[in-house]
Amino acid sequence: MSPRQSLQAFLATARNALTTPAAQRTAPLTFVVGNESADLDSLSSAVVYAYIRTYSPPHTLHIPLSNLPRADLALRTEMTAVLKSAGLVPADLLTLSDLPELDPNDTNWMLVDHNCLTGPLKQYAGRIFGCIDHHTDELSVSQSVSLRVVEPCGSCMSLVVEETRQAWDALSREVEGGDAADEDEKLAKIGLASILSDTINLTAKAKVREKDPRAVAFLEAKIRDPVFDRNQYFDDISAVKEDISSLNxxxxxxxxxxxxxxxxxxxxxxxxxxxxxxxxxxxxxxxxxxxxxxxxxxxxxxxxxxxxxxxxxxxxxxxxxxxxxxxxxxxxxxxxxxxxxxxxxxxxxxxxxxxxxxxxxxxxxxxxxxxxxxxxxxxxxxxxxx
Incomplete structure (x- = not known):
């Protein structure tokens, strides 16, 4: 199995796929996108799912797309904090502002944290090949797609982890210019953040389902940092998320x-x-x-x-x-x-x-x-x- 890239290098590769001239671009492009609220769960689920599927057979590049304009990304202060914990910055993410004009037939779309394309992406609704979601089923995604998971869960990320845990564990232990365990830890921190945020650190009993604590345990096991504290991590993210004092x-x-x-x-x-x-x-x-x-x-x-x-x-x-x-x-x-x-x-x-x-x-x-x-x-x- 060929080495995988670091998380940052992977995001750069995804960006290059979009900036390559149309005549030189390999079609179809495969996208993973969350819902238009572009909250922590949507943004994180797209990144984690896209990374794991890109480096799993058949090794098709999956481009994680943040479903918002570039200017609005600055409002997601909690995502900025989570990215920092993984050695990334908001500029590493791809947004709607980076999406070139594409023929829908030259694209494929995987939905996470929603099951119906809306807004400017609605034109691609006929090219959806799968979805993972924890919202009400809007019956928009065909039952015949290759992967269709729509079920109640505290966080969509928990469903993403459930669907990818075997592929994740089977990823190459080699990373170009880096350490696989380090990249796994970065990815795990991104995934853990959205689950903890959505389930109030697994204390929201009405929301938490069996797959939520199971996903948390799986992700925590990939974090080697000896001083990492899940409760403190949740508190830090919550403090940033709840501070809207500077916003109009x-x-x-x-x-x-x-x-x-x-x-x-x-x-x-x-x-x-x-x-x-x-x-x-x-x-x-x-x-x-x-x-x-x-x-x-x-x-x-x-x-x-x-x-x-x-x-x-x-x-x-x-x-x-x-x-x-x-x-x-x-x-x-x-x-x-x-x-x-x-x-x-x-x-x-x-x-x-x-x-x-x-x-x-x-x-x-x-x-x-x-x-x-x-x-x-x-x-x-x-x-x-x-």
């Missing part, structure tokens, strides 16, 4: 944002790592926060906007949820959502400080197991009936 509200709303077109209507959901109390205080009042959110909804042309938050006041995990109908159809969808969302165990937040009594409501959500993976399908169902 437009950046907060787009930092972890997903958008859907449903029955000709547009739904956008932003997720924040700080609760409504923090956001209202940062804005200088409820009205100012709503003004900033309104500007964002207008920029995106939304029919329904939602803002979801997670926070840990006094070490208590909380979820907050705001839903806002912005058009006549959107307002009707919000009214239907109120009935569909009973399972979320919603209670009015802040004595209605963010409500308008009809089209916009903010709640504390007591069903802590329901993240965007569960809330988005309810909102989309409400939109379908418009």
């Amino acid at each position: 509200f437009r950046d907060i709303f787009r930092k972890d944002y997903k958008e859907w077109d449903e029955s000709g209507l547009k739904l956008g959901i932003s997720c924040s790592v700080q609760g409504f109390d923090y956001l209202v205080a940062k804005a200088g009042g409820a009205a100012s926060l709503l003004d900033d959110l309104a500007s964002w909804t207008q920029e995106r042309g939304l029919d329904v906007a939602s803002l979801m938050t997670t926070s840990h006041p006094d070490d208590e995990f909380q979820r907050h949820l705001l839903v806002w109908g912005l058009t006549d159809e959107g307002k009707a969808a919000v009214e239907r959502f109120r009935k569909l969302g009973v399972e979320l165990q919603l209670e009015t937040w802040g004595d209605g400080a963010l409500d308008d009594g009809a089209n916009r409501s903010a709640w504390r959500q007591y069903n802590l197991a329901a993240s965007r993976k569960q809330v988005a399908p309810l909102l989309r169902e409400a939109l379908k009936k418009s």
